Amino acid sequence: LEEPLIFEIGTTETCGVDLPETQTDLPSRLGSFVRTDGTGLPGLSEPETVRHYTRLSRQNYAIDLGLFPLGSCTMKHNPRLNEKVARMPGFADVHPFQPVSTVQGALGVMNELAHWLIDLTGMHGVAMSPKAGAHGELCGILCIRAALEARGDARKVVLVPESAHGTNPATAAFAGYAVEDIPADKDGRVDLEALKARLGPDVAGVMITNPNTCGLFERDMKAISDAVHDAGGLVYCDGANFNAIMGRVRPGDLGVDAMHINLHKTFSTPHGGGGPGSGPVVLSEALSPFAPLPYTARTKDGVVHLVEEENADAFSEKHFDGAMQSFGRMTAFHGQMGMFTRALTYILSHGADGLRQAAGDAVLNANYLLRRLEDVLHAPFADAGPCMHEALFGDEGFGERLSTLDLAKGLIDEGFHPMTMYFPLVVHGAMLVEPTETESKAALDQFVTAMRSLAERAKAGDETLTTAPHHAPRARLDEAQAARKPRLVWSEEAS
Amino acid sequence: LEEPLIFEIGTTETCGVDLPETQTDLPSRLGSFVRTDGTGLPGLSEPETVRHYTRLSRQNYAIDLGLFPLGSCTMKHNPRLNEKVARMPGFADVHPFQPVSTVQGALGVMNELAHWLIDLTGMHGVAMSPKAGAHGELCGILCIRAALEARGDARKVVLVPESAHGTNPATAAFAGYAVEDIPADKDGRVDLEALKARLGPDVAGVMITNPNTCGLFERDMKAISDAVHDAGGLVYCDGANFNAIMGRVRPGDLGVDAMHINLHKTFSTPHGGGGPGSGPVVLSEALSPFAPLPYTARTKDGVVHLVEEENADAFSEKHFDGAMQSFGRMTAFHGQMGMFTRALTYILSHGADGLRQAAGDAVLNANYLLRRLEDVLHAPFADAGPCMHEALFGDEGFGERLSTLDLAKGLIDEGFHPMTMYFPLVVHGAMLVEPTETESKAALDQFVTAMRSLAERAKAGDETLTTAPHHAPRARLDEAQAARKPRLVWSEEAS
Amino acid sequence: MRYLPLTETDRSAMLDAIGAPDVDALFSDVPPGLYLDGPIEGLPHHATEMAVEKHMRRLSKRNLAAADAPFFLGAGAYKHHVPATVDHIIQRGEFLTAYTPYQPEIAQGTLQMLFEFQTQVARLYGCAVANASMYDGSTACWEAVAMASRVTRRKRVVLSGALHPHYAEVVRTMAKFTEDEIAGASPSLTATPDDDGLIARIDENTASVVVQYPDILGRIPDLRKIAEAAHAKGAKLIVVNTEPVALGALEAPGNLGADIVVGEGQGIGVGLQFGGPYLGLFAITDPKLVRQMPGRLCGETVDADGKRGFVLTLSTREQHIRREKATSNICTNSGLCALAFSVHMTLLGEAGLRALAAENHRLACIASDRLAKLPGVEVLNTHFFNEFTLMLPTDTRQLVRDLADKGILGGVSLGKLFPQEDALSGGLLVTVTETTTEEDIETLASALEEALS
Amino acid sequence: MRYLPLTETDRSAMLDAIGAPDVDALFSDVPPGLYLDGPIEGLPHHATEMAVEKHMRRLSKRNLAAADAPFFLGAGAYKHHVPATVDHIIQRGEFLTAYTPYQPEIAQGTLQMLFEFQTQVARLYGCAVANASMYDGSTACWEAVAMASRVTRRKRVVLSGALHPHYAEVVRTMAKFTEDEIAGASPSLTATPDDDGLIARIDENTASVVVQYPDILGRIPDLRKIAEAAHAKGAKLIVVNTEPVALGALEAPGNLGADIVVGEGQGIGVGLQFGGPYLGLFAITDPKLVRQMPGRLCGETVDADGKRGFVLTLSTREQHIRREKATSNICTNSGLCALAFSVHMTLLGEAGLRALAAENHRLACIASDRLAKLPGVEVLNTHFFNEFTLMLPTDTRQLVRDLADKGILGGVSLGKLFPQEDALSGGLLVTVTETTTEEDIETLASALEEALS
The missing domain is CATH 3.40.640.10 (Type I PLP-dependent aspartate aminotransferase-like (Major domain))
Known part of the structure; x- marks a missing residue:
């Protein structure tokens, strides 16, 4: 059964909520601004609404249904305790402008989470307000620019390795920097010598991902940081892959100045079909003073303060000798409280030992997949040693008309979500597989069986793969048509 | 993908909860009773558990997915507000033996619901503790027997119409009565004259369903009650079909002495795949004193009392002049609190006007189906006038090798749950269709289209129906094998 | 009404299809005097979700939730942490x-x-x-x-x-x-x-x-x-x-x-x-x-x-x-x-159930040892799992109510369970589970000591 | 750990398949001095679901939930009833x-x-x-x-x-x-x-x-x-x-x-x-x-x-x-x-959204009329939807904090929103939605009257 659109089944008269019958004898204060057109918003009764969305939901794949091996996206189990906690009225039903005396618990959560993030990364401070990973990247780069400007040093270039997430160059460009690539060496790591050669007084810093997008730990990270610092630059680290090393390596020890943490990856706040995310940014001592408003701080009397424009200067003066020089504000309120409660719940559940164990299991799972598949799939860096929490393969040896896309779509018919495809760009037909630590060995073995079978079909040139998936709610969708003649809203005429 | 059993994927070492590491230096007080065998209970981690049950759930049909036209089962929308309310800690996290001063809200819910049930049915009292419909029937019959015994009148026979639910005769037999049938007239209603002829000093009472299982209102209900009362008997009414008449007819006005109310049908507490139900029994003045313990009662000071063995005699003496002569106790505690909160929430949402409207819409929906289908399906009582909230059809005219079962299984392929089949017994190949008031006209029209097509295929002898469903998680299951060699628990050897 | 999908337009169209003038006509089998021609009087009309939720929340707050008190009740119903x-x-x-x-x-x-x-x-x-x-x-x-x-x-x-x-x-x-x-x-x-x-x-x-x-x-x-x-x-x-x-x-x-x-x-x-x-x-x-x-x-x-x-x-x-x-x-x-x-049970598995049971028993042993030390208090049981009987020199029905007034849900009185047995009225059934803290045990001990002194 | 499915048996088997002696060996690319050989010190270890839930609940109770107070805040974040x-x-x-x-x-x-x-x-x-x-x-x-x-x-x-x-x-x-x-x-x-x-x-x-x-x-x-x-x-x-x-x-x-x-x-x-x-x-x-x-x-x-x-x-x-x-x-x-x-929005539809807006406006009008009657209080707006500005003869930053101490969340101070603009410090932005009761409005009116007298 196909599920129609709400515009095809709802009417503007139908209403699935009851509202008091409003007395209309009061004069309106809307003046001449009263809405005269109908909104055209369709309504459904409550039973129809439940059914519509329940049916729709069943056309989705999700972590709750199976393995979701999207490299660099860290799709791990989302504990239901986190959801329960986030819905406690003291967290869910609190207004951002309530007086601080009435939100000590909420500010306490922010502070407690902030301290965990600082300790886990070995950094000095953290900006909590960024709303997602890319927003966090931006925050980090803006801190770098603010710090450089504060010392009157207007550098113009940011170096980004070619394997970087696409968000990295976009972010640097937004912050007004020219972006230059750094090449990779044959093992898929940053070429240290090439980097050193490029450093100079025009380079504001580097944006680097560690573990990198080939799934490898950047052995030279500390040397890279030292070289950048020696040249007067600063180091941004993309934290998308922190899941591999949490509790085992501290980015602060590697010389990182700023790193965003995706709470919705590493700390298991659910992806929700594309957000909301949350991207706090941990900062080195050099960058901490420039973090955006608002921030929270607990003073000696145990009270947690929320520092905003209202009290920023006075607070900085009183408690930081005026050192806090926030570069501004990135969002209207204090950040993703709903994600903070979930992430803190997750962190407290694991504890320092459990987070370390989680990283270990994530890496173990990825290496297991790498070794169980390297004989049937091209694994470009397999000989370079262990991978971190993701295993990278390429399409070498596939039949002529078959591609990574076909294998990925074939996975759907085997009951799995495809892996990340064609990323990183350094490997042809890349397949980046990240199982995460919340997959069982049984699930991995099923996945291996499916992948081996698909790899053999791809190499044998089995063309039925080119039309996969065959057992999904939809066959392959015509993305070209969607882009050529965009239909982005429903209209009666068009349908 | 087939979902394995927990015994096939779990291990006795795996655990999906964390527990404190117990200090073992304390002496145990278990003596020699310590468990020595392994329980053999398989465990799964939390992520595996979520996935196992989420996948399993998707093999179910449910109200949330579509029309569920099970006659006499009243599968209506289950509002999520009810679920939210039932989970409020003050209701969900209260022990049945807490002192009454600490549970005034819970007792208040029971009392408030009790008053609604009494007012809606026009009765005198209500026994809240029965755990389900059949338990409620039993409660009603036991009240009747207790009342007859209290007046020293040991009658031995209960009359039950042939269209009765199977639970009715089972209940009467359990209470020690001989069961005799009452025939139906050609319109599917109780034959009043035949009933009158059978009444006498040996007849304890009748058990009757109104609206009856043919979906018709028993026009002579008041006359039946009067005749039974005149003969010294009492009238039990099966309340399974109360949804059709709530707010429009009061059973008390029809002379009923006892009627159970399925909170999980009429008042929308969810069926949950087979329970829990809840079956409070409303009682006439004649029967109220005999209701089982415990009961709740609000005294003039506004305090709600819970009357149990502990205080029953004293309370009856003080507040009822000793009239309360409970026949005993049917369950350990006070009944289905979780269902009471849901039902009261539902009732308050509708109010007296909304419940009346709901009954009207339920009947309107059923009549609409009756009239849209009577030309293609045999509708034995269609000429007798409007039906109540369910429409009854038979298999007359089906191809030789095709049955009601085949049509019903064919409905599954159309995306619907089958209707009630082969019940009531008075119609050959009966199909009892109850849409309920929470279905939209659009849903009914889809159902009509599917039914018309199936009826035509059945009449044309389309044998593909005999192997339907073809698009369900399973094809027809071999029930005979299941009964012949019962395998009721999993064992390693057997699988 | 939010749960009723039919619009007035739908109702008219359906009545037309049926050939009935109105919904009341569908109830024509109900004898005239017995059919109600309007909502039952004296009962409230429909209410918004917001209003109903508020009413029910108010009622719920008139109960003392088990999680909000030191809690020692059992006798057939047990408080355990449910994931x-x-x-x-x-x-x-x-x-x-x-x-x-x-x-x-x-x-x-x-x-x-x-x-x-x-x-x-x-x-x-x-x-x-x-x-x-x-x-x-x-x-x-x-x-x-x-x-x-x-x-x-x-x-x-x-x-x-x-x-x-x-x-x-x-x-x-x-x-x-x-x-x-x-x-x-x-x-x-x-x-x-x-x-x-x-x-x-x-x-x-x-x-x-x-x-x-x-x-x-x-x-x-x-x-x-x-x-x-x-x-x-x-x-x-x-x-x-x-x-x-x-x-x-x-x-x-x-x-x-x-x-x-x-x-x-x-x-x-x-x-x-x-x-x-x-x-x-x-x-x-x-x-x-x-x-x-x-x-x-x-x-x-x-x-x-x-x-x-x-x-x-x-x-x-x-x-x-x-x-x-x-x-x-x-x-x-x-x-x-x-x-x-x-x-x-699937989350627990054999290992989890065993550990859960062990934790219940451990805390029950601690509680029994602590309470046995109180003057006038005797623990009846030689063996127990997570509940045991205290014998006290007082009618425990009143004691339990008094403890509740102090916000302590202290156990189940045998006097309540066995109202016919006077000999049992000094018995108090105390249950301890993994949800009980040692602090809860201390609170109960102090309250009992005070009540008995 | 309840979220980690691998058993020790699994880990051994997988390490064998990989050919690594232990998990630490998989981190051999991390230079020695930078690899932590145990859990970070000073941080707590894993905790039961029960313990974490209790901790978070305790924190949550240190907040005053909007539903538990007469509530008049808006300024970009609005309290509405969500079905x-x-x-x-x-x-x-x-x-x-x-x-x-x-x-x-x-x-x-x-x-x-x-x-x-x-x-x-x-x-x-x-x-x-x-x-x-x-x-x-x-x-x-x-x-x-x-x-x-x-x-x-x-x-x-x-x-x-x-x-x-x-x-x-x-x-x-x-x-x-x-x-x-x-x-x-x-x-x-x-x-x-x-x-x-x-x-x-x-x-x-x-x-x-x-x-x-x-x-x-x-x-x-x-x-x-x-x-x-x-x-x-x-x-x-x-x-x-x-x-x-x-x-x-x-x-x-x-x-x-x-x-x-x-x-x-x-x-x-x-x-x-x-x-x-x-x-x-x-x-x-x-x-x-x-x-x-x-x-x-x-x-x-x-x-x-x-x-x-x-x-x-x-x-x-x-x-x-x-x-x-x-x-x-x-x-x-x-x-x-x-x-x-x-x-x-689907539950509301056009009709519901219109009714919801009307109810918001109706209650806001009632509130504005009521508060305008207070001595010293002036309503700035000629037109408004569900929030309006009161001008008061006091710094509303302190006023808002004082009201909070009485359990009233009385509005958003313009002084807080515009700390640089002294002229605005007497402004109080008051928001009224369908969740506001007339009783709430009375409570605020009395409290303001008292504060200003």
Whole structure:
């Protein structure tokens, strides 16, 4: 059964909520601004609404249904305790402008989470307000620019390795920097010598991902940081892959100045079909003073303060000798409280030992997949040693008309979500597989069986793969048509 | 993908909860009773558990997915507000033996619901503790027997119409009565004259369903009650079909002495795949004193009392002049609190006007189906006038090798749950269709289209129906094998 | 009204199709004087979700939630931590809003779960077969008694004096109508159960002996001895368990000679809920008697394509088929509670259940040691799992109310449970679970000390 | 650890398969001194679900929930009743635990929802096209400014003085890096907005004019007039709405000449959540500019079998494809909040939204009339929807804190919102929604009267 659109089944008269019958004898204060057109918003009764969305939901794949091996996206189990906690009225039903005396618990959560993030990364401070990973990247780069400007040093270039997430160059460009690539060496790591050669007084810093997008730990990270610092630059680290090393390596020890943490990856706040995310940014001592408003701080009397424009200067003066020089504000309120409660719940559940164990299991799972598949799939860096929490393969040896896309779509018919495809760009037909630590060995073995079978079909040139998936709610969708003649809203005429 | 059993994927070492590491230096007080065998209970981690049950759930049909036209089962929308309310800690996290001063809200819910049930049915009292419909029937019959015994009148026979639910005769037999049938007239209603002829000093009472299982209102209900009362008997009414008449007819006005109310049908507490139900029994003045313990009662000071063995005699003496002569106790505690909160929430949402409207819409929906289908399906009582909230059809005219079962299984392929089949017994190949008031006209029209097509295929002898469903998680299951060699628990050897 | 999808336009169109002028006309079979021509008077009209939620919240706040007080109640209903996962799963619409799985092709979710549940219960109880659940422990207890009488064709039922008095009362009430003869007894205030006294009451007419394990005072009867005695007279041993967590530490009744094991499953997955809905468990050790069992049963079979599948089976025992010849009046089971139990039990597994039981017992030992030190307080039990009986020099009914006024839910008074037995009025049943903190124990100890001084 | 499925047996078997002696060996690329050989010190170890829940509950109870107080806060975040259905649906695992729908064959649930959402937003705003959501209203506001600068190739941005000061601050912060020139202003304490003053600031270099509707003081600017003036100079009109419910009563900005309409969607479906996650809405009136829009877009297409289906489209605008040439740095949207909004909006429909808006306005009128009667209190606004400004003879920052001490959340101080503007420190922004009772209004009135006497 196909599920129609709400515009095809709802009417503007139908209403699935009851509202008091409003007395209309009061004069309106809307003046001449009263809405005269109908909104055209369709309504459904409550039973129809439940059914519509329940049916729709069943056309989705999700972590709750199976393995979701999207490299660099860290799709791990989302504990239901986190959801329960986030819905406690003291967290869910609190207004951002309530007086601080009435939100000590909420500010306490922010502070407690902030301290965990600082300790886990070995950094000095953290900006909590960024709303997602890319927003966090931006925050980090803006801190770098603010710090450089504060010392009157207007550098113009940011170096980004070619394997970087696409968000990295976009972010640097937004912050007004020219972006230059750094090449990779044959093992898929940053070429240290090439980097050193490029450093100079025009380079504001580097944006680097560690573990990198080939799934490898950047052995030279500390040397890279030292070289950048020696040249007067600063180091941004993309934290998308922190899941591999949490509790085992501290980015602060590697010389990182700023790193965003995706709470919705590493700390298991659910992806929700594309957000909301949350991207706090941990900062080195050099960058901490420039973090955006608002921030929270607990003073000696145990009270947690929320520092905003209202009290920023006075607070900085009183408690930081005026050192806090926030570069501004990135969002209207204090950040993703709903994600903070979930992430803190997750962190407290694991504890320092459990987070370390989680990283270990994530890496173990990825290496297991790498070794169980390297004989049937091209694994470009397999000989370079262990991978971190993701295993990278390429399409070498596939039949002529078959591609990574076909294998990925074939996975759907085997009951799995495809892996990340064609990323990183350094490997042809890349397949980046990240199982995460919340997959069982049984699930991995099923996945291996499916992948081996698909790899053999791809190499044998089995063309039925080119039309996969065959057992999904939809066959392959015509993305070209969607882009050529965009239909982005429903209209009666068009349908 | 087939979902394995927990015994096939779990291990006795795996655990999906964390527990404190117990200090073992304390002496145990278990003596020699310590468990020595392994329980053999398989465990799964939390992520595996979520996935196992989420996948399993998707093999179910449910109200949330579509029309569920099970006659006499009243599968209506289950509002999520009810679920939210039932989970409020003050209701969900209260022990049945807490002192009454600490549970005034819970007792208040029971009392408030009790008053609604009494007012809606026009009765005198209500026994809240029965755990389900059949338990409620039993409660009603036991009240009747207790009342007859209290007046020293040991009658031995209960009359039950042939269209009765199977639970009715089972209940009467359990209470020690001989069961005799009452025939139906050609319109599917109780034959009043035949009933009158059978009444006498040996007849304890009748058990009757109104609206009856043919979906018709028993026009002579008041006359039946009067005749039974005149003969010294009492009238039990099966309340399974109360949804059709709530707010429009009061059973008390029809002379009923006892009627159970399925909170999980009429008042929308969810069926949950087979329970829990809840079956409070409303009682006439004649029967109220005999209701089982415990009961709740609000005294003039506004305090709600819970009357149990502990205080029953004293309370009856003080507040009822000793009239309360409970026949005993049917369950350990006070009944289905979780269902009471849901039902009261539902009732308050509708109010007296909304419940009346709901009954009207339920009947309107059923009549609409009756009239849209009577030309293609045999509708034995269609000429007798409007039906109540369910429409009854038979298999007359089906191809030789095709049955009601085949049509019903064919409905599954159309995306619907089958209707009630082969019940009531008075119609050959009966199909009892109850849409309920929470279905939209659009849903009914889809159902009509599917039914018309199936009826035509059945009449044309389309044998593909005999192997339907073809698009369900399973094809027809071999029930005979299941009964012949019962395998009721999993064992390693057997699988 | 938000739950009613028909618009006025729909209603008109449908009435036209039917050929009726209005909805009232559809009720023409109701004799005139009996049809109400408007909403029943004196009752409120429909209300917004917001208003209803507010009203219900106000009522809920007039209760003291167990989590908000030091809490020591048990006696058949136990407070355990239920993982959030359990509630998430039972709220899946496909489980919550499904009907009894009479159409197995589209109900394999519920059916496979029930098959797993039956196996879990059988293993927990050390039995061969379990059913798909019953209303609660007390009704399961009565069903066991009725089954034993059917199987033995005898009518005499010997109840242990330390059977939960409400369970005993349910049995007595039902037996009035079936004419079983109930031989009950008063509980004796001894440190170990009076197994010999119970055995002495078994005779050749005895259909069944009903023993609670652990018993209502928290003591642990010697099931093996009682089973031998019962079997020697041709009687069936029915063992009642009200705390499933105990069987993570105590030998399973089915391994000790019980013929039927029944119990309350609430302690795993279900929560307190002021007494209901709960979960009746029912299992037997002799699989040959399965056709005499009450309640729904789920069995394994294959579908037309040869795939494994599950169905409700042996329903010819049941009333909706057999009518007055059914094995029981029961129809509805406690399906959603069975799901909650099964999910929680799957999360625990053997290792988790054992650890949970150990933690319960550890804290109960700490509490018993602490409270035994109070002047005037004596711990009755030699053995216990997670509840035990204190003997106090006062009527504990009033004591419990006084403690509640101080915000302490201090236990269950034996005086309340056994109002006819004056000798028991000084008894206080104290229950300790993994949710109890040592701080809670101290709070209770101080309050008791104060109350008794 | 309950979230980690690997058993020790599994780990050994897997290490064998890999050929590594232990897990630490897999980290051999980490230089020795940098690899931690045990859990980080000073941090607690893993905890039971029960313990974590207790800890978090204790923290949550140190907050005063909006539902537990007479509540009058708004200023960009609104308390509305969210039907229980909304939360049920967003907790469906298939929505909650899905990723961004990059594999459309198995993500039609999310994609169809987004297509419906885009259409709902476009209709609410009176626009041609809307995107699939952004972080929140303030970031959407900045994205609109950036888009207008891209489209007009101009750099000057004229902000209304009555734009939410935090929105203005976000724009100012971002513009520092893009070198847009921001022309702001102080809000004037007039009964109607100073539209003429705003118009006077528009010139030929102006890329965009940013106006809030209703504005931060609750007043309603004349969008049509401002649009004409902006367009006359070749500038784009950006309208910001922070309270979507208002558009059930007020003319849609898209119908009044706005080019870009952005806003905060939190008021429908999302809840307060201490400021996040919220829901940025973004729509435009000229569909030709769609390739200049930021954020994800969902579009209709067909699959290989010709069936209707939905995909993320026009992603060549986006940074993960275009890298440094992207229209915006945004990547994640606010998908689950968009779902909540869409479900709530579907429950409301046009009729419900209109009724909800009417009820908000009715209660706001009652409140404004009541409070205007207090001695020393003046209502600033001639027009308002559900929030209005009181002028009081006191610094309202302290007043708000004093009211909170009495358990009343009485409004938002303009002194807090505009700390640089001393003239505003007597202003109190009071918001009234359908959740406000007349009793709440009385409570606030009495408390204000007392505070001012």
